[in-house]
Amino acid sequence: MTPRQVHSPISLRARALACGRGDTLLIEGLDLDVEPGAGLLLRGPNGAGKSTLLLSLAGLLPPLGGEVSLFGHDPEDGPALHYCGHRNAVRPRLGVRQTLAFWRDINGPTGLSVDAALERVGLLPIAGLDAGYLSAGQQRRLALARLLVSRRPLWLLDEPTAALDTDGHRLVASLLAQHLEQGGLAVIATHDEIELPALRTLALAARA
Amino acid sequence: MTPRQVHSPISLRARALACGRGDTLLIEGLDLDVEPGAGLLLRGPNGAGKSTLLLSLAGLLPPLGGEVSLFGHDPEDGPALHYCGHRNAVRPRLGVRQTLAFWRDINGPTGLSVDAALERVGLLPIAGLDAGYLSAGQQRRLALARLLVSRRPLWLLDEPTAALDTDGHRLVASLLAQHLEQGGLAVIATHDEIELPALRTLALAARA
Amino acid sequence: MIGLGEHAEFIIAAYAGIAMGLALVIGWTLAAARSTRRRLAELDTRDRSDRA
Amino acid sequence: MRGFLAVLWRDLRLALGGSGDVLTIVLFFVITGAITPFAVGPDQALLSRIAPGIVWIAAFLAMLLGLDRLFRPDQEDGTLALYRLADVPLAAVVAAKVIVHWLTAALPLIVASPLLAVLLAMDFPTFARTVVSLLLGTPALAAFGAIGAAVTVTTRRGGLLAPILIAPLCVPVLIFGVGAIAMGGGPDQAGAALLFLAALSLTALALSPFAAALAIDWGEE
Amino acid sequence: MRGFLAVLWRDLRLALGGSGDVLTIVLFFVITGAITPFAVGPDQALLSRIAPGIVWIAAFLAMLLGLDRLFRPDQEDGTLALYRLADVPLAAVVAAKVIVHWLTAALPLIVASPLLAVLLAMDFPTFARTVVSLLLGTPALAAFGAIGAAVTVTTRRGGLLAPILIAPLCVPVLIFGVGAIAMGGGPDQAGAALLFLAALSLTALALSPFAAALAIDWGEE
Amino acid sequence: MSIETAPKISWWNRLAHPGQFVALTRPLVWPLAALTAVLFAAGLWFAFFNSPADYQMGDTVRIMYVHVPTAWLSQFVYATMAVSALGTLIWRHPMADVSMKSAAPLGAAFTAMALFTGSMWGRPTWGTFWEWDGRMTSTLVLLFIYLGIVALWRAFDDQLRAARVVAIFTLVGAVNIPIIKFSVDWWSTLHQPASVFTPEGPKMPGSILTPLFIMFFAFTFLFLVLQLVAMHTEVRRRRIATLERRMARGSAA
Numbered sequence A, B: 001m002t003p004r005q006v007h008s009p010i011s012l013r014a015r016a017l018a019c020g021r022g023d024t025l026l027i028e029g030l031d032l033d034v035e036p037g038a039g040l041l042l043r044g045p046n047g048a049g050k051s052t053l054l055l056s057l058a059g060l061l062p063p064l065g066g067e068v069s070l071f072g073h074d075p076e077d078g079p080a081l082h083y084c085g086h087r088n089a090v091r092p093r094l095g096v097r098q099t100l101a102f103w104r105d106i107n108g109p110t111g112l113s114v115d116a117a118l119e120r121v122g123l124l125p126i127a128g129l130d131a132g133y134l135s136a137g138q139q140r141r142l143a144l145a146r147l148l149v150s151r152r153p154l155w156l157l158d159e160p161t162a163a164l165d166t167d168g169h170r171l172v173a174s175l176l177a178q179h180l181e182q183g184g185l186a187v188i189a190t191h192d193e194i195e196l197p198a199l200r201t202l203a204l205a206a207r208a
Numbered sequence C: 001m002i003g004l005g006e007h008a009e010f011i012i013a014a015y016a017g018i019a020m021g022l023a024l025v026i027g028w029t030l031a032a033a034r035s036t037r038r039r040l041a042e043l044d045t046r047d048r049s050d051r052a
Numbered sequence D, E: 001m002r003g004f005l006a007v008l009w010r011d012l013r014l015a016l017g018g019s020g021d022v023l024t025i026v027l028f029f030v031i032t033g034a035i036t037p038f039a040v041g042p043d044q045a046l047l048s049r050i051a052p053g054i055v056w057i058a059a060f061l062a063m064l065l066g067l068d069r070l071f072r073p074d075q076e077d078g079t080l081a082l083y084r085l086a087d088v089p090l091a092a093v094v095a096a097k098v099i100v101h102w103l104t105a106a107l108p109l110i111v112a113s114p115l116l117a118v119l120l121a122m123d124f125p126t127f128a129r130t131v132v133s134l135l136l137g138t139p140a141l142a143a144f145g146a147i148g149a150a151v152t153v154t155t156r157r158g159g160l161l162a163p164i165l166i167a168p169l170c171v172p173v174l175i176f177g178v179g180a181i182a183m184g185g186g187p188d189q190a191g192a193a194l195l196f197l198a199a200l201s202l203t204a205l206a207l208s209p210f211a212a213a214l215a216i217d218w219g220e221e
Numbered sequence F: 001m002s003i004e005t006a007p008k009i010s011w012w013n014r015l016a017h018p019g020q021f022v023a024l025t026r027p028l029v030w031p032l033a034a035l036t037a038v039l040f041a042a043g044l045w046f047a048f049f050n051s052p053a054d055y056q057m058g059d060t061v062r063i064m065y066v067h068v069p070t071a072w073l074s075q076f077v078y079a080t081m082a083v084s085a086l087g088t089l090i091w092r093h094p095m096a097d098v099s100m101k102s103a104a105p106l107g108a109a110f111t112a113m114a115l116f117t118g119s120m121w122g123r124p125t126w127g128t129f130w131e132w133d134g135r136m137t138s139t140l141v142l143l144f145i146y147l148g149i150v151a152l153w154r155a156f157d158d159q160l161r162a163a164r165v166v167a168i169f170t171l172v173g174a175v176n177i178p179i180i181k182f183s184v185d186w187w188s189t190l191h192q193p194a195s196v197f198t199p200e201g202p203k204m205p206g207s208i209l210t211p212l213f214i215m216f217f218a219f220t221f222l223f224l225v226l227q228l229v230a231m232h233t234e235v236r237r238r239r240i241a242t243l244e245r246r247m248a249r250g251s252a253a
Ligand code: HEM
Pocket: F064, F067, F068, F071, F072, F073, F075, F114, F115, F116, F117, F118, F119, F121, F122, F123, F125, F126, F135, F136, F137, F139, F140, F191, F192, F193, F194, F195, F196, F197
């Protein structure tokens, strides 16, 4: 749909990364390299630490050890990543379109227009609705639309397909394919299947 | 695990049911019959009204028309159904075991013991942990344990497999199989596959 | 002891208050120290036996 | 009964859990009182005259601030829906919550009020009347507050309703509460005010669980 | 700038959009003023003497009421995490929120203050000075409030903690706020108090976004 | 960053390790405690048996020997906390967190004692236990700030996160305390003006100054001892929390 555009070539590196919650160590000595155009699927049983790892990669949770770096990224350019967690940041009393426009404003209008993004995730027909009225899957779609309105090379997605219908699963796959094709990179924690050739899998073991 | 026990034979009936949110009509003229030992899978795209229908069946949302009845249920016996929605009702600062014990107290201790239920859903090793620390999937497991500590014939489950790993998917299937076998009934809204012979499927169309 | 003059009760009260306050602070600090030390020892032995 | 107690214990544990909350409420109350001299000036005689008003306002505010925790968290995490399907009547759940609210937001204030009495130079008889009037009046505030909280928690658009609803109910409580303390002169008048407070509290306590339960049950999911 | 305005608009819309928060705050302010006469008795001279103090206390307490809504809801629904990764600096987000807090919790009080002036028998010059001192002083209260709210967002019982943290810090604002009104006699002293208030507000406004942003960045998640 | 600091593994870095800190400072506790006890004994002896009554205040001047040291500590402890807060924020020094946390309740206690002795002194000299005088009032406000900080510490589960947040608030308070003091003094002044630390040197006679200084050191050393012990306790408490959590989940694994 969009022409092939190239993100600034950034790669994600983690060296000897240790992360966990509080002082509970969940993951230790992890080395990661994700190159432009590549995606990494995080898999593992409930409680293995997938969400924790994503938060640490996003810089929202200080790692307990080791380091994460975005190789090739100039901090002056602003944040290089989108994090999309369990919570959708959708607030009742704001319209769907307003919500997305707000995200676009705070993250920079570097991607699709608001309506184009809503169209892409299938929410354009209800763009005027109060966002608090959306069904679980629709809220998830709105959260995904956030990734489209501001272009950033690295996507960190925590269970992006949660609550989505089969069509939504395909949507996520196609969004990801397009993002990777444009030179973006992604780390995705999920329990569902996402069939894409460019995805490697990293299986996290249940903690001992 | 538990011996075959029979729930009081109740069946769920809906006649000419119309439901929706506010004044938005989502489902109209729906007739439903679920007999003891049978389950109904609700399927449909995001926003079709699955969650709304479950809420109406649970009596949490007044239907816009038609009626829902639990045939064979004596209202004196207290509520006959469990509703398990998107939100897990898990509160930080209460322990896992305390949370489940609380649910058992308010719903009646008619089912498994707290520890047996935790064992069943795989949370016994972390029964002492603060429930707010649980990962998304672990919270879901805790919510499922609620169905086990108080025995009620009708289960209304909204995406029970959300955030669960493959082992968790199997857990849900086996819990359902056991419940139906004991003469219970269930209505389940889901986007995932649940393979059980006793399940019929009702596909809801997207709203025009 | 010397006489404390006409306002002896206030002087005594002030010193008694200080004595009580200090006793409380010291006692509380020591009690906390003792109970944590004991608990730590207990946990350490349990930890070691768990691993063994 | 088992369910009622379960709700009571759970909410108490949540309110006290980590043991910081009671300290917080007491501090809040004391600080509110201690702030007053900065505003009206360090004149002891004046301070002791407005002390009853200050104490009641501080209590009212502390209880208002705690109100949001009555149903909101339960609504947001889905617990409220569980209550509606639980084996305990919803009114019993509300009653438990009103009790916890009073125990954790009103009782600590009353216990801490001697401190305020010293800071605001209250004499002993006034202080004693203050404690009595708080004891008799705060249950009404808790009960009315529960109704307001129940109405706001379920109606998304009904936010406006709650303050309008509870303000006319709470103002008499405050006025009679303050009046019962200030009207030291005529003991019969103060007595009448106290009686009225007690009646108000009893009625409010008796009715509010049902009103609040209805509001919750009829509210939006 | 675009992001700053976006946050400003969003929060304004949320605060004003039918939630009733503004009305609650104004009602609280008026109730506080209205029950004072019941506490001190119908002595007009005394009332008008303590009126500036009462107005300031009411304003201070009313602003505490809205504090929990500054960051808490954003923290709970995940918006705060987005802010931390947004293109706008977190300090700008906080600044926008401080402004909204002032607009929705302080400005309405100032607009409602004529009512209190009537209830408390203020004369016109005093009332005018009250408005000026509120206008100059309340920004500092909002700024301190933001720090308190930011420091307590991640603790699960912020509600009352933020007020007790910031109340001591607000003492100078109260002192000079009331001072500027009460010292009608010496215009230079009142002027000095007003100047000091303004300076306090400016410094607090300038520094608090950074302190609050740091607290959020290091405390959240 | 770790490369920069690596060469100078010094006492600083060794103190940064909680276990090492405890090991290094534990031998200090008993000698310091003994010194404190001696100072208190000497101070009390001077206070009651070897100092005259003041020509103006009479024997109530003896209250000064406990009032002034506690009042001084109420400010000194806050300074300790503020410096520790800088340690937490700038150097990320783990022991700074611990020091900040254990100082808060001690500071609150000394401030409360200053208030108490002050009001015991106020009654005979001014005729009232409490007066909204500038210095007394700012001490009261300081007590509230201490208590707020204690409450803030307790509101967090995760102590590492708590440390950084509390540090910010402590520093905000540190900036504000002079302003509060100034404004309160402006608002109302009754209290004794500074008479010990004046530009012209002490105005009091030596016979009163001697017990004052001894008591002053006694209280300060007492604070140091208590602070050390409380820090050791806090280090152990954190270790306990780690072990307990490990057991809460690890028991079956
Ligand atoms: C609750 C009441 C009181 C409080 C909170 C209080 C507080 C303080 C404070 C904060 C200091 C400063 C210590 C320092 O500079 O390090 C101080 C010093 C002092 N206070 Fe009080 N005070 C109170 C009552 C009194 C009374 C009633 C008297 C005697 C009439 C008194 C006599 C002194 C003296 C002589 C000093 C030493 C002054 C100096 O050299 O700086 N205080 N007090």
